[in-house]
Amino acid sequence: MKTPVAIIGAGPAGLLLAHLLQRAGIESVVLESRGRDYVERRVRAGVLEHGGAQLLREAGVGDRLDREGLEHRGIYLRFNGEIHHIDFKRLANRGIFVYGQQEVVKDLIAARLASGGAILFEAEARRIDDRDAHHMSVLFTQGGDEQRLECDFIAACDGSHGIGRATMLSRNATGYEHIYPYAWLGILARTPPAADELVYAYHERGFALHSMRSPQVSRLYLQVRRDETLDGWPEERIWSELRLRLHEPSLDAGEILEIGVTPMSSYVMEPMQDGRLFLAGDSAHIVPPTGAKGMNLALADAATLAAGLIEWYGKHSSERLDRYTASCLQRVWRAEFFSAFMTQLLHRDELDGEFEHRLRLAQLKYVTSSRAASTSLAENYTGAATS
């Protein structure tokens, strides 16, 4: 099998890349180890920055986002019995969209299949062979058969546990990592949202987040210990802890549609390319979800890589491709800083005492009362700081 660009992974990064290339007349094949149903149902993040939404619109896949996405002008910060609205529209002149990552994935898969592009589901990439620019290939298995996909370029968009990251690490790439001592227990529930916009709550018992997917469905998170399992969290305990930390005593305990625990870490790989192998999205970097940046970074990498490949095929110039790592890392490190900042601002570490608690309250007070500090939060959250 032969294609110009082999793309490993059908998440937001791999799918947007395939779609942008297709629109420019460049063929590719997407290899995805899971089935279509699985990737379309996997519940993930849900916030699109103005820039992420714009990328989808420009790529011609923004119609459903514009119809069904929830446009928010800001977020709420709750702490110490107070609630404060940070008005992004006023402070940074742009808002955000709440739209589930699996909806973005569904839209991109539909567009890809409608245009006749190839996605091989249940096709697992096993090895990247890229030592020689003239003999690039990905070895993969599908239905028990081993096959080789020959190509000019390989885009590893295969997430943090894929072979892209492992391949780069076996060479000279460096991974910079920070592990947080906590995780998020997340539920998707058939409960009308208790607020009109996202509520980030800092409580002495730990962080909680109230997000949503529709007027009937809420997405809610609780900070838990990193090593915690769901065994210790029967539904009643989840709801009572959410009500307490979010200050929403009447939050309705609706049917839980999905539940999971995600440990939190920050990770950046440098460089994000080696020869004709390029990493995009989670394969190259991870952010803790508190800054709502994961999906946006994945889409931005894909757009940057697509522009480089389009220039290479159109003008035979590698200028943009050569600058790929540098272009991405500036945005990535800014998002890493903001995500770590939001995480440390809003989470309670088990080792923290009263002193750290009071420091956090002082910082929250500042962020919500100083125009400069709240503008900084708004610029970073909406992506205005990086575009």
Ligand code: APR
């Ligand atoms: N072969 C083929 N596919 C693979 C392989 C492999 N060896 N390993 C992983 N995959 C697939 C996974 O099944 C997944 O569908 O690669 C895809 C990677 O997609 P995502 O994890 O969604 O990564 P990305 O596109 O970078 O999007 C990042 O996802 O985790 C969230 O918060 C994160 O919002 C961010 C987004």
Ligand code: PHB
């Ligand atoms: C979500 O809706 O899933 C969500 C929202 C904001 C975050 C993280 C996740 O910071």
